[in-house]
Amino acid sequence: MHNSDVTELSLTNPHSQPTSTCLAALDSRADGLTGLEAARRLAQHGPNRLPEAQTRGPVRRFLAQFHNVLIYVLIGAAVVTGALQHWVDTGVILAVVLANAVIGFVQEGKAEAAMAAIRGMLAPRAAVLRDGARTSVDGADLVPGDVVLMEAGDQVPADLRILEARGLAAQEAILTGESVPVDKVVNPVAADAALGDRRSMLWSGTLVTQGTARGLVVAIGTDTEIGRIGGLLAGLEQLTTPLVAQLDHFARWLSFLILLASGLLLAYGYFVGHHEFSEIFMAVVGVAVAAIPEGLPAVMTITLAVGVQAMACRNAIVRRLPAIEAIGSVSVICTDKTGTLTRNEMVVAAAETPEGVFDISGEGYAPEGDITPAGNLDGLARAATLCNDAELRLRDGHWSVEGDPMEGALVAFARKVMDEPRALTRRLDAIPFDARHRYMAVLTEGPAGRVTSVKGAPERVLGMCRDTDLKHWHDRAEALARLGLRVLALAERPETGERIDAATVESGLGFLGLVGLIDPPRPEAVAAVAECRAAGIRVKMITGDHAGTAAAIARQVGLENPGRVLTGAELERLDDAQLALEVSNVDVFARTSPEHKLRLVTALQANGHSVAMTGDGVNDAPALKRADAGIAMGLKGSEAAKEAADLVLADDNFASIAAAVREGRTVFDNLKKVISWTLPTNAGESMVVVLALLAGLALPITAVQILWINLITGITLGIALAFEPTEPGTMARPPRARNAPILSGELVWHVVLVAFLFLAAVFGIFTYAIDRGYPLELAQTMALNTLAVLEIFHLFFIRNIHGTSLTLAAVRGTKVVWAVVIAITAAQFAVTYLPPAQAIFGTRAVSLVDGLLIVGIGVVFFAIIEIEKQIRLGLSR
Template sequence: MNDATPHHALEATATLAAFDTAATGLSQDEAARRLQRDGPNRLPAAPKRSPVLRFLRHFNNVLIYVLIAAAIVTAVLGHFVDTAVILVVVIANAVIGFVQEGRAEQAMAAIRDMLAPHTSVLRDGERRTIDSAEVVVGDVVLLEAGEKVPADLRLIEAKGLLVQEAILTGESVPVDKDTAPAPTDAPLGDRTAMAFSGTLVAAGTGRGVVIATGAATEIGRISGMLSTVETLTTPLVQQMDRFSRWLTVLILLIAAILLAFGYFLEHFAFADMFMIVVGISVAAIPEGLPAVLTITLAVGVQAMARRNAIVRRLPAIETLGAVSVICTDKTGTLTRNEMMVASVVTAGDRFEVEGAGYAPEGAIRRGETGIDAGAHEALGEIARAAALCNDAVLRDDGGSWTIQGDPMEGALLALSRKIGGISPRGEWRRADEIPFDARHRYMATLDRDGNGAARVSVKGAPERILAMCAGQRGPDDSIEKLDEHAWNEAAEAIAAKGQRVLAIATRSMADGHATLQHADLEGKLVLVGLVGLIDPPRPEAIAAVAQCRQAGIRVKMITGDHAGTAAAIGRQIGLENPDSVLTGTDLDMMDDAALGNAVAETDIFARTSPEHKLRLVTALQSRGLTVAMTGDGVNDAPALKRADAGIAMGLKGSEAAKEAAGLVLADDNFASIVAAVREGRTVYDNIKKVISWTLPTNAGEALTIIVALLFSMSLPVTAIQILWINLVTSITLGIALAFEPTEENTMRRPPRPRGQALLSAALTWHIVLVALLFLAGVLGIYAYAVDQGYSEALARTMAVNTIVVLEIFHLFFIRNLYGTSLTWAAVRGTKMVWATVLLVTAAQFAFTYLPVMQTAFGTVAVPVQDGMLIVGIGIVFFAVIEVEKQLRLALLAGRA
């Protein structure tokens, strides 16, 4: 044997010889030796992160480093109140992020069952049931319907064996298995002599020799690919990291210059000067920003949870809002992963069948006209034959129709109910059968009714059934000469719609006939009709794709299914370019440059492998696009991990897909992805609002201290008072913006560019304007207090309250960046806005009037008339920035 020849291309006897085994299996002693050598048949468990490391990771932020350093220095200098306030801010941020991530980890902890729990094997020539972890290379495994395949097998026997391989190949219907070798370069889905670990036996029986276990299986190989796939950071994380670094460098540079200025030129004491610099740094550094960003993301996570989604990593929800391409699997994602008869062709008519999944409900139409199916003899005969030549069971589970058995047979049962009513089988009882076998490609049953009349029902591949027919059922129930050419054209027309075609034929038998042989069928059947089956698209997926296109998001289908089927589904769900399809073979012939060009225009990729999916996602990212990848199979896992936003299906998704994804949809509903995109865009908008509120207010606080220092003025606020402002307002008023509702035009805007900067020109100007207005307001009230002969403590108390009032008015302004803030809806705000405003107001009254707070922060009571003056300053501030905004928007509208 050539070692390079894969086992699917070898004869079964060669595989048995290669593993030194026989059709009767291994001995128990040899199996034990191989288990000791190779280890148990398990997939490697995903490493768990230590809770301690998860908690400490939330301190890994350059802004937090600066605050921790400030806390240490203030403690050394004996300013313990300052130290305590700084540490409260830092620890609050870490705890919020840790708790939220922990909830997501717990939600995903229970799903790990890729291998079957028990397996039947031959040991010492006898059948034994063992734990699947004890299966070894060389074992002969016995397969039966309903069982999971425990390892990768080279089949040595197959009797009507059908295996559901959707988790590996994406193909929606079970695959016929046989023992004949396949070509060496056959794709995974065409290796009919193989059964792969984790797939499900849908029908029939078989035997196979184990060629790979655990990590060496196809599932294990894909799991190994995951460890080599680079996980990209999200756009928000990248931007915030870059922004935080440069902001910190700027703040520290300014602080160092001011420290040198005050110590060497103004001759302040070092300790006093250091506390001033700490005050400036604390004022400028948005230390509450990480906490508020985490809370904003957590609010988005909770909103998605209400839509049956689990967000496993916080930034994933925001990333969804930035996606410009969604790469989606077909089976189970865009489609229902359920077969349904969509077309019926008889000698005289062509019919379209409506419905959803296995529910036996749906109209039957000829063109645009609905018909009474019971009035058509040929349809009635198709209904009876489809029900009799069938081993599936259709069940109504409280309004949800499910099947036991082969999905295609379940679809035929649903069709027979749609045509023939509640019990199309009537009193017919099976007397004998010829099970489906890949060699003869049909199934036949012999049934008798209560009067002893016998009839044969046959279903199978059209070309095979046509060869066995002597005639066809005519429109008037007569038997006509078989028009083989017309039937072949009809079969091709159905297949062109992406439907799988079955032919149905019957014949009458003598009343006493008790057995059924192949000879009873050859050249003696009457063809009744053809049926076309398809895994139908989800109705909500069609609407979701349309919404994606409206939002400027390109949807691309990447599936392991056949090109014709994929193209048909693409047309039905409304993909932008459904007529251009590339297969895995086409992709293999392209280098990365050619693939990069092709992926931009092509929306359907069929017969793809895990490597192809990974290449496609990478190619799209190389073009600067933010890519979301959806899927449910093991074959989707590497691409899910690589994508900017990986979305796994929760109900029918594999464990590998869920582990690799950042988001899991509990309802497997593609429409939930659109809801996630909307929520993601809302989260980003709210984050932008938080930043647009935080940076100008912090800049105003810092500028006030810097100007006072440079002009040798008394500081209008102390360092600990600045810490109080930032603690009380940033983690209250900032949080209010996290709960802002979705704006009306959210899903009518194009996706934001991947590299769009957080600090735009408009935001920079707004920071400058607000900082100058803060400077004027705070220094103005401080100068007024001094002019009135107030004490320094009262002047500083009034300055602090002025800053807080300005921040409250700025909050109401920033809620409406692109429209007027002078509307009733804007003033009314949200419950969270008013709750935080009332909370901050109460805190400021305590800060100003409670003796214990006055002692801690050096404040004194503010006279009522001066309090009214402070509110008046806030109103003037709001009016100025609102007028400026309207002028700026009018100017932009004029340019447009």
């Protein structure tokens, strides 16, 4: 029967080959393989599953948190200060480093699991023919050449070429994005047919919704369509976000600059200034610690973590911390259609009878809605529900369908027209739907007698009707189809017999009318698209569905350019350069494959866009992973999509994306505030020490005092900025450019201005104290407190980077801001006035008058930088 010496079994484009050719190419036959041959092929080809994905263990993930240039520098500083037995300094530095690592480990600990999720989609068991008899085997034991038996409700265990089919349909939304089940046939289709048009195939991981079939296994494991997508995921490098990349680059050069400057300062102080080496070394360490924003990684991680909680309240679950910043900076959202912009629930939206055209309102499968204008649709409704195998169920206040989604929509439509259309009727006979005759017929008996009800493709049913204007109704069916509706025709006739067959049914019917079905857009998605467009974000639909349906939904949700549709076949003819030109002008892409989605995302990124990709199917997973921000649907999304994504929407609502963008922009604003607050204060602290060393003056602030001020203010005040609310007008600003530098000219100017104001204020108060004859320790204490006051006033200034800080809301602040300010003030009072702290930090008590003077300096500092900001904002308008 089989040639056991066969080592290569190859079959190209099985969907376009006759079944006999497929059987011959795989050395099989219609009654299946022998058990011995199946075992041999299993040993040759391996099991029907995907390879395990390699993951990092918890130890490696924890150690990876230390892989940062700033952290390396801080660890080096901790080692040096430890060698010099400056244990307080060492403890402070190590505490910051460890806190940063722990936070990063906890928040980013979940390993990549997309491959595992796709593996789980393979069916655990399969019914096959072995030795001519039906038997059940583990899905992993299927081999090329096996003949698998399928029926309604089965999950397809491998890619199958259909050998026999009776009324077969399969739900393929996870691969193609098409809302309704696809009718399957035995006959070959074109070799270049798109995935969704290969009706002679059943795909691994999809679901048989009706009928029975016998299929030949033509691909298993990594060779299946799902396996191929898994291969795309495995070989795909996940992009870092723009901010993370910029911070890494910034940290490297800042660390190099600080180390170089510290080395030159050490050499100058020792060889030119003739300071003691230990003395100058500790002073230089103080400068380095003051200049290095050691709290920045920890505070930024905390800021992102706060954003995680805020997004969770908006039904957006964050899987990777940097994704928060990424979603806030996107300029293009590539969205799937089915289940994302639409409800993934079919509904009858229109009906047309000889009496006229009717609009039907309502949502989902709920049998509630209005029909306008009023008219008699009882006949249409009765036929729609009698010629039907679906049932509606109300569970937990939500209507769902058992059976074909399109038939469920017809039942809901019928219930809107009349109560209990099936009441007092019983089915006598039926002709199931078959792709060959393209209709379904049912004979029922009820109060009005026996009736045959028929539904099917308009061009088929109209030809079965008597006394019908075929051209008129064909034109009307095409008009409904151009609106993106899937059109069915319904007809009926009285019967006297107890049986029906094709020979008698296919003529003499009375035409009832047409119904148009659609997977409608979510109402909130329309508002969300409008909000995204107002925020300068372009929304593009990428779907596996038909071009007409995609264009209709695009118009309804308000995409910018819904009239131009680019199909997968057209994409194939474009090279990367041509695609980069087209992708900017086209907003609707239909009949796309996973590779097409990847190419589109990559082309948009090549044009400088930050791209978010939304989706719910396995076919979306590679593009979700490649995008700057991958967003999966949490309720109806596949596990593969969720695990490949950066964010998961808990409510499957496109409107939550707009809310996530708003939260992401808020998080980025807060990160920018942290950076804008940290860099100038650190620069000001270090410049005070550097100037004193270069000028040969006494240090206005000692190294241990610098460490104290960094510990008490560097992290605490930065954390306060992490909790800042959204500023007004956040969604009215255009997206941040993908290549926008982290150190903009505006930020550099702010760093320079604040640093010099810090320098002038600290040296000014220090000089004032020395001139008044105060002891050096008291003068240094006043300088230390001046630094603390300036940093607090700088915090209130930086809270409003896009508007004025002189408002009641700005002064009122947040609970976190005032809690931190009170805590820092109490800590400074303790350091200044408590004897034990005075002994450790070399401080002295400051008089009330001098304290008020220090606060006055803070007020003047705030006034200067606020006036400068208002001048700058006025010039930029």
